[in-house]
Amino acid sequence: MIVLQVVSLALVASGAVAVVLVRDLARQALVNALYGLALAVLFLVLQAPDVALSEVVVGAIAVPLVLLAAIRRVGRRT
Amino acid sequence: MSYLPYAVAGWIFLVGLYGIVTSRNLIHLIVCVSVVQSSTYVLLLTIGYKEHGTAPIFKDLPLAESQRAVDPVVQALTLTDIVVGVTVLALLLALALDAHRATGTLDPDELRALKG
Amino acid sequence: MSARARLALFAAGGVGLAFLLAWGFSGLADFGHYPGPYGDVLNRVAVGQRHVTSVVAATVFDYRGFDTLGEEFILFASAAGVALLLREARQRDAVLRDPVADRTVRAVGLLLVGPAVLLGLYVVAFGYLTPGGGFQGGVLLAAGLVLVWAAGSYRAYSRVSPTTVVDLAEGLAAAAFPALGLALLASGGAFLENVLPLGTRGSLLSGGTIPLLNWTAAITVTAAVTLIVAEFLEELAVPLRRPTR
Numbered sequence: 001m002i003v004l005q006v007v008s009l010a011l012v013a014s015g016a017v018a019v020v021l022v023r024d025l026a027r028q029a030l031v032n033a034l035y036g037l038a039l040a041v042l043f044l045v046l047q048a049p050d051v052a053l054s055e056v057v058v059g060a061i062a063v064p065l066v067l068l069a070a071i072r073r074v075g076r077r078t
Numbered sequence: 079m080s081y082l083p084y085a086v087a088g089w090i091f092l093v094g095l096y097g098i099v100t101s102r103n104l105i106h107l108i109v110c111v112s113v114v115q116s117s118t119y120v121l122l123l124t125i126g127y128k129e130h131g132t133a134p135i136f137k138d139l140p141l142a143e144s145q146r147a148v149d150p151v152v153q154a155l156t157l158t159d160i161v162v163g164v165t166v167l168a169l170l171l172a173l174a175l176d177a178h179r180a181t182g183t184l185d186p187d188e189l190r191a192l193k194g
Numbered sequence: 195m196s197a198r199a200r201l202a203l204f205a206a207g208g209v210g211l212a213f214l215l216a217w218g219f220s221g222l223a224d225f226g227h228y229p230g231p232y233g234d235v236l237n238r239v240a241v242g243q244r245h246v247t248s249v250v251a252a253t254v255f256d257y258r259g260f261d262t263l264g265e266e267f268i269l270f271a272s273a274a275g276v277a278l279l280l281r282e283a284r285q286r287d288a289v290l291r292d293p294v295a296d297r298t299v300r301a302v303g304l305l306l307v308g309p310a311v312l313l314g315l316y317v318v319a320f321g322y323l324t325p326g327g328g329f330q331g332g333v334l335l336a337a338g339l340v341l342v343w344a345a346g347s348y349r350a351y352s353r354v355s356p357t358t359v360v361d362l363a364e365g366l367a368a369a370a371f372p373a374l375g376l377a378l379l380a381s382g383g384a385f386l387e388n389v390l391p392l393g394t395r396g397s398l399l400s401g402g403t404i405p406l407l408n409w410t411a412a413i414t415v416t417a418a419v420t421l422i423v424a425e426f427l428e429e430l431a432v433p434l435r436r437p438t439r
Contacts, residue, residue, distance in 0.1 A: 009086045012120065016090040016113050020097030025105055032109055039116055046123045047133045047148045049325035050250045053317070054157040055119075057333045062164045062419060063112070065340065069426035070105060070171045074178050080226065084219040091215070092208055099204040100197070126233060129226035134233075134249040136241050137324055137396065144241075147249070149233030154253035158265040161329040161415060165272035168422045172279040175429065187197075 008042040015039075029067040033060050083124035090117035104174040104184045108167060115163050119156045126152035245392045245400040251322035254329075255407040259386040262407075263371055266414055270368040273418040277361075280425045303345020310338030318412040322401050328408045332415025339416075340423055348427060355420045364417030370410040374403065 015035035022028040036059020043052040094117065097110030126149030132139060134147040178184050195203075223229045236257065240249045244256060254262050318331030343351035375386040386403070393400035 006082070009083060013086050013089055016093045016116070019113055020093050020110055023103075023106070025103065028106060028109055032112070035113070035116075039119070042120065043123060046127050047131050048123055048153045048156070049133050049135070050248075050327065050330070051119070051123065051153050051157045051160070053325055053330045054160045057330050057337070058160050058164045061337045062333055062423075063167065065337075065423060066164070066168050066171060066426055067105070067109070069423070069430065070175060073175060073426075073429050074105070074184060080224040081219060083225050084222060085216075088212065088215040088219065092212060095208065095211075096204065099200060124225055125222065126228055127226055128228045131226075131228075133325070134237055135247060135325060136249065137247040141241060144237045145234060147237045149228055149230070150236055150240075150249040150253050151233055151258065153250045154258055155261065157250070157327070158254060158262055158329055161333060162265045162268050162272075164333075165269050165276075165418055165422060168426070169272040169275045169279075172276045172425070176279050 004045050005042075008038070008045050011038045012042050025071045026068065029064050029071065032067070033064045036060055036063065083127075084121065087117050087121035087124065090114075090120060102185055102187070104177065104186060104189075105171065107186065108170045108174060111170065112163065112167055115159075119160065122152040122156050125149075241395065244388065244402065244404065245395040246322040246404055247396055248322050248324060248327075250325075251327050251408070252401070252404060254327065255322070255404045255411070256386075256388055256401075259375075259407065262411070263375070263386075266368055266371055266411065269414060269418050270364065273364060273421050276422050276425050280429060300345050303341055307338055307341045307345070310341055311335060314338055314416075318408065319398065321408050321412075322404050323396060323398070328411030329415055332412040333419055335412070335416045336419035336423065339420055343423075343427060351427070352424065355424055357421075357424070360417050360421050360424070363413055364421060367410045367413035367417060371407060371414075374406065374410075 012035075015031075015038045019028060019031050019035050022031050036055055039059065040052045040055040043049075043055055091114055094110050094114035097113065098107055101107040101110060128146070128148045130146070131148040132143075132146050134150040134153070136144070136147075139147070174184060177189055181189060183189065236253060237249055240252045240257070241247060244252045246252050314331045314334035314337070316331075317326040317334055318328055321327030321331060339351070339355055342354050378389060379385050381389075388402040388404070390402040390406075392402050398405070
């Protein structure tokens with residue numbers, strides 16, 4: 001396995017832990033967006049450009065938008 | 079070493095589950111559900127990968143090298159799943175907002191009892 | 195059950211699940227040694243059979259079109275669920291006052307709307323030749339429309355995405371997919387069979403029914419995401435009431 005794949009797998013694994021351990025809601029929305037970008041890099045390294053495009057568009061645009069709108073509605077709490 | 083990607087997929091699944099179990103806020107819980115979903119995408123794509131493979135797009139790749147391309151079926155399943163996943167996430171968030179509107183709290187422990 | 199007991203139960207169950215996963219994964223082929231014949235067969239024949247250069251798009255809209263039909267129904271049901279949950283309990287007279295005051299933000303944002311929509315249309319249009327397609331481009335188009343809200347105000351956004359038009363577009367586009375399949379069934383072929391002329395490989399006019407299904411998927415996804423975002427943004431207009439229980 002090449003180094004790039006190992007590095008992106010490590011990034012994704014640590015990104016998932018980061019998303020779960022963050023307690024502040026707005027911060028978690030942003031960490032989730034970064035996790036989505038790490039996933040997109042992994043998908044690209046696995047030779048899946050369609051899936052990477054899908055993940056970038058969804059994880060960096062649609063999900064933070066909807067999450068932040070919901071968080072604004074209920075107020076920032078843990 | 080060749081089972082590392084599958085191990086990472088399983089790790090992400092378990093980490094997401096841990097987040098769901100120990101969550102004290104519905105919106106945090108919903109984001110952890112999406113993390114569990116993402117582990118399935120990683121698993122699907124790693125199953126379809128071929129060593130020294132290339133993407134199954136033949137615009138510039140000559141057709142003679144078609145056997146070098148990775149599996150397109152898992153990519154097709156995953157890309158529709160990702161987009162549909164965001165709408166399901168929105169539905170879950172709408173449910174959480176509704177619960178908040180009715181009871182004023184987002185803590186899953188306090189929302190346990192179904193009243194009347 | 196207290197949090198500690200729940201965590202202990204999860205630890206026990208998690209260890210069991212980890213063993214089960216490890217046992218299951220050990221039965222898979224090594225990473226990088228894909229064994230199955232289906233993907234290889236598709237790679238070999240799809241371009242010749244359908245004259246499109248993206249085998250992934252051919253799989254999504256033709257070879258596995260039935261699965262995409264199911265996914266579109268999930269999309270439609272989720273959007274309908276969001277609309278149902280959030281529209282019912284809202285006061286009709288709430289007004290969202292949120293015009294963006296900063297001139298730079300307005301200027302840059304409104305300037306970006308055109309390129310964003312154009313990029314979305316490009317990704318949809320060439321989706322069966324290069325990476326892209328109805329699903330990805332649909333979300334991009336919806337994001338381009340949301341830029342109108344981010345750079346302007348909610349009133350401007352609700353003008354470019356009126357509720358009736360969005361609802362109608364989503365319903366019609368989601369119905370067009372199975373309607374096409376049923377029409378093909380009625381005319382004597384198989385459900386979702388590819389019967390239109392195939393065209394030349396690599397040009398936009400290729401693939402038979404694939405461009406049609408591509409565009410209906412794009413309209414469905416755009417309408418669904420626009421509807422969902424509009425519902426969530428309108429929620430911001432309603433003041434927080436005291437809980438009813």
